[in-house]
Amino acid sequence: MDYNIEVELQDGKQGWVQADFIIIDGKPGVIVQDAVIYSRPDLLTKTGKSFSRLDIVGVKGEQNGFIEIAGKRKDGKWIETGWIKPSNMSLTEIDVAVAKYAAKAMLIEDKTKQAEAINEILGNSDLEGSVFLDELRSMVSPSELEEEVLEDTEVDTTKSATE
Numbered sequence: 001m002d003y004n005i006e007v008e009l010q011d012g013k014q015g016w017v018q019a020d021f022i023i024i025d026g027k028p029g030v031i032v033q034d035a036v037i038y039s040r041p042d043l044l045t046k047t048g049k050s051f052s053r054l055d056i057v058g059v060k061g062e063q064n065g066f067i068e069i070a071g072k073r074k075d076g077k078w079i080e081t082g083w084i085k086p087s088n089m090s091l092t093e094i095d096v097a098v099a100k101y102a103a104k105a106m107l108i109e110d111k112t113k114q115a116e117a118i119n120e121i122l123g124n125s126d127l128e129g130s131v132f133l134d135e136l137r138s139m140v141s142p143s144e145l146e147e148e149v150l151e152d153t154e155v156d157t158t159k160s161a162t163e
Contacts, residue, residue, distance in 0.1 A: 020079065023058040023070055027091060030099040031055040032131050035088035037080070041066035047082065049073065054099045054132065059091065090131060098130040115140050 004016040031051045039045040041064040050073070051057065057071030066083040073080060090096070098121060105117035118140050121127060 023060050026058040026060055026070075028096045029057050029059045029067075029069065029089045029091045030096045031057065031084075031088055032090050032095070033088050035084040037082035037084060038066065039082060041068070041083045045083075049076070049080070049082070051084065051088075053135075054102055056096060056099050056103075057089070059089075062086070092130075094127055094130045095132060098127050098132045098136075101127075102132060102136060 003019050005019050005022050006014065007017050007022065008014045031053055033053055035051045037047045037049045037051065039047055051069070051071065052074045055071055055073060057069040060068040060070060060081070062068070063083075065085070067086050067089065068081070068083050069089075070079055070081040072078065101121045102118070105114055105121065108114040108117055118136050122133060122136055122140070127133070
């Protein structure tokens with residue numbers, strides 16, 4: 001039976017969301033390297049599925065050296081639950097934010113606009129230190145990075161040296 005849960009966001013806004021999309025007392029995480037999904041916290045219960053790098057998941061809990069998570073895989077259609085090894089994920093707010101912004105950028109079909117969106121992520125000093133920044137840099141050609149740097153450091157050359 002489907003039902004809704006009342007939620008309150010960090011900024012105080014309130015609303016309702018379908019219970020299937022909420023993990024009570026959970027926390028957000030992001031996959032940092034492909035992670036095999038186990039059906040139980042046991043190495044003998046490996047499934048044929050995995051979460052991919054940059055997939056954002058909800059963490060339900062920990063047991064026997066595994067983390068129980070729920071989320072939508074890039075290759076999946078539905079929210080799935082399972083267990084992964086902790087070394088495959090990050091719980092830092094910065095990594096979760098970069099993954100969210102990167103997912104939006106990757107949906108942009110126009111390559112120039114996509115590069116602009118990636119450069120916006122790379123240029124945001126609040127996101128420094130994310131494990132995903134090198135990967136994002138590699139997605140933008142060096143000329144696009146140089147253009148972005150030049151735009152940020154352009155100098156007004158219309159004034160004479162005596163002014």
